[in-house]
Amino acid sequence: MAEPGSLPTGFGELEVLAVGMVLLVEALTGLCLNSLTILSFCKTPELRTPSHLLVLSLALADSGISLNALVAATSSLLRVSHRRWPYGSNGCQAHGFQGFVTALASICSSAAIAWGRYHHYCTRSQLAWNTAISLVICVWLSSAFWAALPLLGWGHYDYEPLGTCCTLDYSRGDRNFTSFLFTMAFFNFFLPLSITFISYRLMEQKLRKTGHLQVNTTLPARTLLFGWGPYALLYLYATIADVSSISPKLQMVPALVAKTVPTINAINYALGSEMVHRGIWQCLSPQRSGLDRAR
Numbered sequence: 001m002a003e004p005g006s007l008p009t010g011f012g013e014l015e016v017l018a019v020g021m022v023l024l025v026e027a028l029t030g031l032c033l034n035s036l037t038i039l040s041f042c043k044t045p046e047l048r049t050p051s052h053l054l055v056l057s058l059a060l061a062d063s064g065i066s067l068n069a070l071v072a073a074t075s076s077l078l079r080v081s082h083r084r085w086p087y088g089s090n091g092c093q094a095h096g097f098q099g100f101v102t103a104l105a106s107i108c109s110s111a112a113i114a115w116g117r118y119h120h121y122c123t124r125s126q127l128a129w130n131t132a133i134s135l136v137i138c139v140w141l142s143s144a145f146w147a148a149l150p151l152l153g154w155g156h157y158d159y160e161p162l163g164t165c166c167t168l169d170y171s172r173g174d175r176n177f178t179s180f181l182f183t184m185a186f187f188n189f190f191l192p193l194s195i196t197f198i199s200y201r202l203m204e205q206k207l208r209k210t211g212h213l214q215v216n217t218t219l220p221a222r223t224l225l226f227g228w229g230p231y232a233l234l235y236l237y238a239t240i241a242d243v244s245s246i247s248p249k250l251q252m253v254p255a256l257v258a259k260t261v262p263t264i265n266a267i268n269y270a271l272g273s274e275m276v277h278r279g280i281w282q283c284l285s286p287q288r289s290g291l292d293r294a295r
Helices: 013-043 050-082 088-123 129-152 175-210 219-240 253-258 261-271 274-284 286-294
Strands: 157-159 166-168
Touching: 013 050, 013 253, 013 261, 050 088, 050 129, 050 261, 088 129, 088 157, 088 166, 088 175, 088 219, 088 261, 129 175, 175 219, 219 253, 219 261
Parallel strands: none
Antiparallel strands: 157 166
16 A cells, blocks of 8 residues: 555656546535435425435435545645645544445445335335335444444555555455455445346336336446446455556556446436436525425
8 A cells, every 4th residue: 555655656746636636526526416416305395205215325325435535635636745645544544434334335225226116116115114214224334334344453444555545455465354355245245236236127027017117227237336346356356366466556446436436326316317306406496496386
């Protein structure tokens, strides 16, 4: 990992600034879109349903990822002048924990939405409030549990190669890291990915029989693979080989790709939903929405 006292190996000042600007754009875009989703849920009564509660959970998780990216972007811009991670060792641990919690919550919330949509379209019954609330609680408690384990000694948080953000330290490749990685990956990546894929696959088959294929059944699973697959490949490689053989710039690609997930999710789950889209429009145009209700 990068030393916090100098520019990281393999990066020049211009490259550090470029990564910082990319992270800044990703962070602000994700924050804006997901904040609109959260605001529309709070201000639009029609959106306060069990199914949309799952979308709200995803928007909160993705907002957390965007905030994490914003911290990384700020530290990237500061690193050129200060030549160090500006938040100290404890800040690195807190940044790694917060990013890991929200990343896991985003992945698992996507799986919960997939199951909720399967339940709605295939059983033709609304998701119950107690079921939706239980799913959200389980998602966040599970994410917090797995993210806390590196703080307790199973796994470890450290600087990524650029030294502007912190994540699981995959450079060690020891038994501690390997055992944590495979256990965590099964419960928090492969299992949610399987749930997402199977739920939408069964839903697609059901809708094709009725002739009403109304939802995109492939994009959610592809988003999980695109957004988090590079991290999975990097971690897998680190368990079987020396990760230092991969250039530092290439090691930063998974982090940059993952930070696009909040924007993709907001477009897919919020802006792609007519009801949520209407709720966002009402939040942006409160006077017009009042006239529409009066009519």
